[in-house]
Amino acid sequence: APAHPLWPEIERVTLEQLQYARLGVEGGVWQLFAEDGEMKMYKREEEVDGLAVDPLKAVHTVKGVTGREMTHYFFSPDVRFEWETTLEQMKVLETIADDTLVILQIHKRVWPASQRDALFWSHVRRVPNDTDRDAQDIWIACNHSTEHHEAPSNEGKMVRVSLTVCLVCQTSIEPPSDGGPVTRDHLTCKITYCSVVNPGGWVPTSALRAVYKREYPKFLKRFTQYVKDRCDKQPILF
Numbered sequence: 143a144p145a146h147p148l149w150p151e152i153e154r155v156t157l158e159q160l161q162y163a164r165l166g167v168e169g170g171v172w173q174l175f176a177e178d179g180e181m182k183m184y185k186r187e188e189e190v191d192g193l194a195v196d197p198l199k200a201v202h203t204v205k206g207v208t209g210r211e212m213t214h215y216f217f218s219p220d221v222r223f224e225w226e227t228t229l230e231q232m233k234v235l236e237t238i239a240d241d242t243l244v245i246l247q248i249h250k251r252v253w254p255a256s257q258r259d260a261l262f263w264s265h266v267r268r269v270p271n272d273t274d275r276d277a278q279d280i281w282i283a284c285n286h287s288t289e290h291h292e293a294p295s296n297e298g299k300m301v302r303v304s305l306t307v308c309l310v311c312q313t314s315i316e317p318p319s320d321g322g323p324v325t326r327d328h329l330t331c332k333i334t335y336c337s338v339v340n341p342g343g344w345v346p347t348s349a350l351r352a353v354y355k356r357e358y359p360k361f362l363k364r365f366t367q368y369v370k371d372r373c374d375k376q377p378i379l380f
């Protein structure tokens with residue numbers, strides 16, 4: 143494994159997030175708050191120091207793409223402005239490896255709150271599927287807040303959110319019955335998106351929950367459609 147001080151944390155958090163995502167929405171603690179076709183979005187209402195920090199878990203099924211393609215476009219900074227509508231600025235502060243970056247994002251101000259930024263490492267990896275032989279490998283992308291010497295400390299201008307996010311994808315292939323080649327019509331990608339965002343500074347709970355309720359379904363719908371459009375008519379990346 144690459145010798146970088148963040149590497150042990152990246153390894154630990156990524157695998158923890160993988161287990162957390164694979165728990166699904168069992169246990170009756172998750173409250174369904176948005177549904178759109180195959181997409182189901184759940185939340186838990188939690189407060190930390192009086193701040194709403196509602197963990198979110200979304201499950202979705204997308205036809206015609208693989209988990210590698212889905213996590214690749216989620217990870218890639220080059221295309222982020224194509225699908226992330228709340229982004230104002232983004233800077234890759236460090237390239238730790240071709241699958242591991244440190245990114246600073248400035249998000250558009252969401253009235254009535256003050257503007258926020260997010261500083262996090264971003265990692266994508268294939269997790270060999272050791273249980274089910276004929277299943278495809280799992281792909282995970284994980285973003286987790288971190289410190290970085292190159293990130294401005296903002297001196298009160300901007301509030302820094304802290305976040306842990308993962309996108310876990312499992313591809314399945316229904317091979318054509320006529321023994322023909324596998325095309326995108328035979329692909330199904332099951333997605334679990336998890337996020338915990340601490341807004342970092344006071345936001346009225348009702349306002350914050352309204353923002354989450356509006357922004358998260360829009361974000362996941364737009365992102366998954368973006369990937370479908372990008373992959374359409376392209377060779378399949380397994």
Ligand SMILES: CCCCCc1ccc(-c2ccc(S(=O)(=O)CCO)cc2)cc1[C@H]1C[C@H]1c1ccccn1
Pocket residue numbers: 226228247249252255258260285303305307337339341345350353354357358361
């Ligand atoms: C008053 C609002 C305070 C918190 C604002 C804020 C900041 C960052 C984020 C966020 C940062 C990263 C990610 S990601 O999944 O890693 C993708 C890469 O961008 C996702 C969401 C969320 C929110 C919360 C609005 C909420 C919101 C939800 C989905 C989209 C936009 N805004």
